[in-house]
Amino acid sequence: MARIRLCNLTKRWGQVVGVNNVSIDIADREFLVLLGPSGCGKTTTMRMVAGLEDPSAGEIWIGDRLVNDLEPRDRDVAMVFQSYGLYAHLTVYENIRFPLKVRGVPASEHDARVRRAARMVELDGLLDRKPKQLSGGQRQRVALARAIVREPTCFLMDEPLSNLDARLRVSTRAEIKHLQRTLAVTTIYVTHDQVEAMTLAHRVAVMDRGAVRQLGTPTEIYDDPADLFVAGFIGSPAMNLIPGDVVGGLFRAEGVTARLPGAPFDRPGVVLGIRAEDLRLAPEGEGQIRHAVYSIEPLGDSTLVNLRPGGTLVTARVAKDHVGTSGAIVGLAADPARLYLFDARSGARIRRPDA
Amino acid sequence: MTLLAWAFLVLFAVYSSFPFIWTFLTSIKQPVDAFALPPVWLFDPTLAHYAELWFERGFASYLWNTAIVTAGTVVISISIGAVAGYALARYPGPLGFWLLMLALVFRALPRMAVLLPFYQISRALGLFDTHVLLILVLVSINQPFTIWMMRSFFMTIPADIEEAAMVDGCSRLGAFLRAVVPVMWPGVITTSLFTFLLAYNEFLMPLILTATKAQTLPVAISQFGAEDIRFWSLSAAGAVSITLPIVVLILMFQGRIVDGLVQGAVKG
DSSP states (O other), X not given: OOXXXXXXXXXXXXXXXXXXXXXXXXXXXXXEEEEOSXXXXXXXXXXXHXXXXXXXXXXXXXXXXXXXXXXXXXXXXXXEOTTOOOOTTSOHHHHHHHHHHHTTOOHHHHHHHHHHHHHHTTOGGGTTSOXXXXXXXXXXXXXXXXXXXXXXXXXXXXXXXXXXXXXXXXXXXXXXXXXXXXXXXXXXXEESOHHHHHHHOSEEEEEETTEEEEEEOXXXXXXXXXXXXXXXXXXXXXXXXXXXXXXXXXXXXXXXXXXOSSSOOOEEEXXXXXXXGGEEEOOTTOSSEEEEEEEXXXXXXXXXXXXXXGGOOEEXXXXXXXXXXXXXXXXEEEOGGGOEEEETTXXXXXXXXXX | OHHHHHHHHHHHHHHHHHHHHHHHHHHTSOHHHHTOSSOOSSOOOOXXXXXXXXXXXXXXHHHHHHHHHHHHHHHHHHHHHHHHHHHHHHSOSHHHHHHHHHHHHHHHSOHHHHHHHHHHHHHHHTOTTOHHHHHHHHHHHHHHXXXXXXXXXXXXXXXXXXXXXXXXXXOHHHHIIIIIGGXXXXXXXXXXXXXXXXXXXXXXXXXXXXXXXXXXHHHHHHHTTTTSTTHHHHHHHHHHHHHHHHHHHHHHHHHHHHHHHHHHHSOO
8 A cells, every 4th residue: 555656757758758747646545547638648657657667857656665766576566458468378367376476475375365366356267268268358357356466555557448348348447446445555547538537536637748737536627627628628528618709708709698707807819618518408589609509419318409609519418308400599508607718829727716 | 163162272282292293203213214205104113212312322411411500590590580579579760670671681682692702701711511601601591581570470469468577576588588488489480480491491502602511401412313314213212301301390380380470460
């Protein structure tokens, strides 16, 4: 069990900066998710923690040890790879036993520990199989068991679910969450899937172009995004982002007129953000957004109504029994307190102290 | 349809193996039958040529030369090829690319272009007509091929398993030994077989670079009985004798060869 600290971690390859000055303090037993699009530096950050990549600058602390110069095997971390990284020539049993063997754990302990780890991930009946005789989900479970059997101070998981099909992903996700809470081991988890991040994490670090854009609980990053990137990346459907200008406290764009809370102010070049579920159908002639319906998408549990004022797609999540027609003019309304404002150029959130 | 396919395949098999069948028949014919035109199909078979080959003409000593040269070539060029191929597969980059291109250029050089220098250097170093010389020459000719082949084979082994082994508790070398070595044998065996065939069948180099002591089978056979009428039958007996070990080897390893070849093509 350990706290993990990344201090000003940087990775450069020549002129290319992969990870730029990342600092994260991960509490003991915390489940931290590194979330971002591909190439954002999340995997590189994790690989530096594992020792598979050398940082160009900065420090990595695991517990009270500075591990920068330690070999991967001396860092006491266990890693689960996206492609599982199983040993094809060994059986499931030997795969799980491998870390115990190479670490010189007394042979008398092996069997009990292997079987306990296998039982935790429900592999009991498959111990004699070779990896190629297993399904993708079973292979990922072997990789998990191989990580568990060590009882390491830290789990590192690199997109462990992305090679599984959608159904299996959901059940394995629940399993990983349960395991992590049961074993209470500090975990760093890399994913590009915001649903995984939201469901699994104690805290999420949203990364983009090598830097952490926001670090917070899933609720914080969802309800209080720090910038335009986080706002657009988190949430499904994505947050509606409408470019426009503020004149006299009134946000204006084609088809959109919204009064902003607080004292009136002027600010050109802004982006208004509204989550789809914060928009509701307004009575005739009302609503901040008024435009013709572009398309209607019933999802079963709710229905998405899309408009395209000024070419910007705006989506509202409304009741599942909504029946509408494309082309009809509708009004959408949102609570002014649920409106987000960003600077169009820098992407920074515009916060009004009096709002 | 199947009947047609079978007929075609049988015909093709006969067509492909005809030269070998002809050689085999010649090897058990009396010289007078061997030279008969049109060819004689009914004759008294004889093993006399095989007996002469093995007991009077020292076939065994040429076989020994071939065995040493082939084994030496295979062991050395596979060892270098495996190490270099692994390095080039794991650490690509401009230098690796140019090394591979350079290897290709050396491979593409006609052997005639290097024959004379080899001859003169071997004379100067006193290596002419030795096993060592043939091994050195064949290794150098074959090395680009083994490097390329081992490299493409190692590229099919995901780096993930080595990283997993390193995190699991192995050193860099330990990860290679425990995670890669156990799964590299299909590639090593396939590459070894190709190297074996190259060294075993090589004619030009031993023809020029050996005289009496280190002469290998292909060269010896070409000269058996050259002095008289028994030439054809004796040569044919030699050709059959030299072919058999290869046939046995291929039959033994055919599954592995296909595995190894396919492994390069589609990812398991």
